[in-house]
Amino acid sequence: MSDLFSKFDPLIETREQLLATGLTDPFGLVMEEVISPTVAICNGKRTILLGTYNYMGMTFDPDVVAAGKKALDEFGSGTTGSRVLNGTYSGHKACEEALKDFYGTDHAMVFSTGYQANLGVISTIAGKDDYIILDIDSHASIYDGCKMGDAQIVPFRHNDIEALEKRLKRIPEGAGKLVVLEGVYSMLGDVAPLKEMVAVSKANGAMVLVDEAHSMGFIGENGRGVAEAQGILDQVDFIIGTFSKSVGTVGGFCVSNHPKFEILRLVCRPYVFTASLPPSVVATAATSIRKLMNSADKRAHLWENSKRLHAGLRQLGFQLGTDEPQSAIIAVIMPDLEKGAAMWEALLNEGLYVNLARPPATPAGMTLLRCSLCALHTEDQVGEILEMFAAAGRATGCIS
Numbered sequence: 001m002s003d004l005f006s007k008f009d010p011l012i013e014t015r016e017q018l019l020a021t022g023l024t025d026p027f028g029l030v031m032e033e034v035i036s037p038t039v040a041i042c043n044g045k046r047t048i049l050l051g052t053y054n055y056m057g058m059t060f061d062p063d064v065v066a067a068g069k070k071a072l073d074e075f076g077s078g079t080t081g082s083r084v085l086n087g088t089y090s091g092h093k094a095c096e097e098a099l100k101d102f103y104g105t106d107h108a109m110v111f112s113t114g115y116q117a118n119l120g121v122i123s124t125i126a127g128k129d130d131y132i133i134l135d136i137d138s139h140a141s142i143y144d145g146c147k148m149g150d151a152q153i154v155p156f157r158h159n160d161i162e163a164l165e166k167r168l169k170r171i172p173e174g175a176g177k178l179v180v181l182e183g184v185y186s187m188l189g190d191v192a193p194l195k196e197m198v199a200v201s202k203a204n205g206a207m208v209l210v211d212e213a214h215s216m217g218f219i220g221e222n223g224r225g226v227a228e229a230q231g232i233l234d235q236v237d238f239i240i241g242t243f244s245k246s247v248g249t250v251g252g253f254c255v256s257n258h259p260k261f262e263i264l265r266l267v268c269r270p271y272v273f274t275a276s277l278p279p280s281v282v283a284t285a286a287t288s289i290r291k292l293m294n295s296a297d298k299r300a301h302l303w304e305n306s307k308r309l310h311a312g313l314r315q316l317g318f319q320l321g322t323d324e325p326q327s328a329i330i331a332v333i334m335p336d337l338e339k340g341a342a343m344w345e346a347l348l349n350e351g352l353y354v355n356l357a358r359p360p361a362t363p364a365g366m367t368l369l370r371c372s373l374c375a376l377h378t379e380d381q382v383g384e385i386l387e388m389f390a391a392a393g394r395a396t397g398c399i400s
């Protein structure tokens with residue numbers, strides 16, 4: 001019998017070698033207590049959180065928490081059913097109404113996760129004989145959506161408008177084309193040139209789907225994302241998003257003005273063949289989304305935090321993923337996995353949690369320390385964070 005697990009041997013070996021040095025497992029951290037969106041207790045120690053997706057700090061918002069508790073009391077702990085059977089409660093409809101109001105679209109469909117939203121929408125709308133043209137740095141859920149469908153996959157170089165245009169022009173005339181882009185790319189925190197890319201896509205007869213997972217709530221005047229910030233929201237055919245980042249809970253969605261959009265509720269397998277979100281979750285999501293509509297002050301503060309952290313890290317001598325801060329994600333580039341893991345642990349010992357990211361999640365084989373800021377980080381906390389980076393960076397030899 002051949003062992004089906006032997007394919008994991010290289011990964012097991014790399015991991016064992018790393019842990020044999022005495023390093024704390026960077027992928028096994030436990031949040032023992034969560035005090036606020038920016039502070040938790042890890043290994044018994046007060047730790048500033050700089051590696052969550054809680055961009056707008058909604059997880060402890062009193063209105064959000066109260067809405068969840070009320071729904072739990074009134075509707076119970078779960079729906080025990082698919083959206084198309086017994087799993088659509090008034091809360092799911094209210095959540096979809098909140099999304100339609102947030103984006104100003106005709107349709108909104110809530111999925112159980114953002115992963116499933118990409119999986120479902122991409123695999124359902126781009127079928128056999130269609131083409132999906134996607135940025136090579138796309139999220140795993142986009143790739144998995146492509147794999148699940150039968151369309152031809154045409155990747156292009158990250159954020160390269162000309163490469164996108166070239167690929168589009170090579171596709172047979174009359175074929176169905178879906179261009180898949182992200183607003184903010186989550187590894188380096190860089191923003192897509194959506195305006196130009198959407199123009200090129202439309203000129204070549206393609207529909208466009210934009211995943212705004214990391215921009216919703218923060219980027220754009222009303223927090224509608226990069227498409228709003230670049231003035232092309234009305235030209236995007238499908239926006240995918242998640243509740244697991246700025247919204248502060250779990251779930252995913254797609255919004256659209258396509259007149260036939262509602263048929264997806266019957267043909268999209270990751271929507272049909274899974275249980276719907278619990279009532280408490282959709283209640284927290286709907287409340288959070290409505291509050292995000294009026295959060296201009298928080299958005300402004302988050303931009304200040306992002307600029308302050310980017311400038312401070314650069315001044316300390318770290319190499320960053322972008323020349324300018326473009327989002328709430330600031331990626332610190334590490335020379336290799338060993339140094340990255342050592343730096344990650346040194347930061348944790350200082351009392352700071354960031355994400356250690358490595359291939360295949362990262363582009364170009366990079367090891368990154370991904371810092372994601374929250375609108376509730378105070379100016380003092382950002383100062384503390386920079387002091388911790390300075391101390392850990394010197395202790396590990398990452399900076400001099």
Ligand SMILES: Cc1ncc(COP(=O)(O)O)c(C=O)c1O
Binds near residue numbers: 139211213244251
């Ligand atoms: C770009 C992007 N799309 C989709 C998702 C999936 O979101 P969810 O956590 O809701 O499954 C993520 C999550 O990290 C993401 O980064």
